[in-house]
Amino acid sequence: MSDGDNLNSGALRVAFIDTLRGVAMLLVIFHHCGAPGSDLILAFHMPLFFWLSGYVQSLQKGDISLWVTIKKRFVRLMLPYFGFELINLGISLVFYPHLLHANNFQSALWSIASCVNVPVYYGICLRLWFLPCMFVVGILYALIAKMIEWRHGSVAKWSWACGLAFILLSFAVNTAMPEGRLPFALDTGLVGAGFLFFGIACRPYVDWLYVQKWYVLAAVAIIGGGGVYAAQELNSSLFLMYVDQYGDYLYAMPGALAGCFFACSLVFLCKDMLPVRMVNYLSRNSLAIFPVHLDILFLVSVLLKSVDSLQLFPFSSNNFVFKVIFVCVLMIPCIWVVNRFFPVLAGKGWKKREPRQ
Numbered sequence: 001m002s003d004g005d006n007l008n009s010g011a012l013r014v015a016f017i018d019t020l021r022g023v024a025m026l027l028v029i030f031h032h033c034g035a036p037g038s039d040l041i042l043a044f045h046m047p048l049f050f051w052l053s054g055y056v057q058s059l060q061k062g063d064i065s066l067w068v069t070i071k072k073r074f075v076r077l078m079l080p081y082f083g084f085e086l087i088n089l090g091i092s093l094v095f096y097p098h099l100l101h102a103n104n105f106q107s108a109l110w111s112i113a114s115c116v117n118v119p120v121y122y123g124i125c126l127r128l129w130f131l132p133c134m135f136v137v138g139i140l141y142a143l144i145a146k147m148i149e150w151r152h153g154s155v156a157k158w159s160w161a162c163g164l165a166f167i168l169l170s171f172a173v174n175t176a177m178p179e180g181r182l183p184f185a186l187d188t189g190l191v192g193a194g195f196l197f198f199g200i201a202c203r204p205y206v207d208w209l210y211v212q213k214w215y216v217l218a219a220v221a222i223i224g225g226g227g228v229y230a231a232q233e234l235n236s237s238l239f240l241m242y243v244d245q246y247g248d249y250l251y252a253m254p255g256a257l258a259g260c261f262f263a264c265s266l267v268f269l270c271k272d273m274l275p276v277r278m279v280n281y282l283s284r285n286s287l288a289i290f291p292v293h294l295d296i297l298f299l300v301s302v303l304l305k306s307v308d309s310l311q312l313f314p315f316s317s318n319n320f321v322f323k324v325i326f327v328c329v330l331m332i333p334c335i336w337v338v339n340r341f342f343p344v345l346a347g348k349g350w351k352k353r354e355p356r357q
């Protein structure tokens with residue numbers, strides 16, 4: 001293989017990693033719409049995002065600035081979080097007028113500020129935990145990377161140890177406070193950071209996997225899928241990352257890692273059959289899609305309750321395919337509006353207008 005072929009292979013591999021992020025976003029939508037096998041999707045789909053972030057992070061070169069990381073991630077993640085949470089609060093006030101009472105409203109604001117769900121305010125959906133979690137994970141990575149590079153020179157050599165350390169720290173926190181939550185997704189961020197470092201550590205295996213024959217990819221997909229299924233069967237609980245509950249760590253974490261390789265090998269195996277434009281659209285707009293599709297699901301559920309009562313369709317509106325189509329059709333114009341008029345909600349900041357000539 002020539003140097004040019006190597007470069008092309010590397011560029012294509014990174015492009016398909018982006019495609020894989022879109023597939024992960026599609027799994028999120030499927031799960032929230034009640035897809036068959038949702039328990040298996042739960043077992044790995046959120047760790048997959050952090051694992052992919054680790055892979056992409058391993059490609060970055062140059063000095064890591066903690067301040068620049070905080071500033072960029074605040075614009076990209078926290079501005080959309082607070083923006084969408086305030087929108088959700090406004091919608092919730094329409095459907096749940098009791099929130100207008102002073103104490104309830106204060107509890108709602110505290111829930112948003114701390115990213116902790118409280119019984120008084122679940123709103124139209126639970127807190128958008130994924131955005132603050134990514135923010136926390138980015139800061140944790142920058143801190144650890146600085147410390148390691150200062151003393152040892154390479155983050156990659158210590159990635160497995162760092163990932164395992166964060167998973168063990170999460171286990172300790174969960175054991176110490178099984179019913180409690182740390183504010184601002186700090187507890188969930190420990191697992192997220194663990195999988196980010198696992199993603200860095202797994203980069204050589206992903207690079208190797210990308211150039212393998214179809215039967216190798218199929219074998220890895222079968223083994224990875226089997227690992228997810230076994231972990232789900234053996235685990236005493238579901239893998240509920242959004243509330244920082246994972247059941248038995250001994251089964252949950254290896255199962256989630258197996259799921260990452262399952263998804264990766266399956267995408268590489270089916271790369272010529274994937275609707276690439278669609279999944280890349282999901283990947284590019286994932287930060288906005290995450291909250292938008294939850295809001296649409298709430299509004300759709302309200303509308304479809306009356307539809308079911310009128311028996312306008314020969315099937316239930318809880319039908320998975322029906323929900324996915326409904327959500328996707330409504331989501332596309334919503335995402336266009338966000339990108340066109342409110343880019344800050346898509347993590348893109350405010351676009352500067354060019355002065356008129």
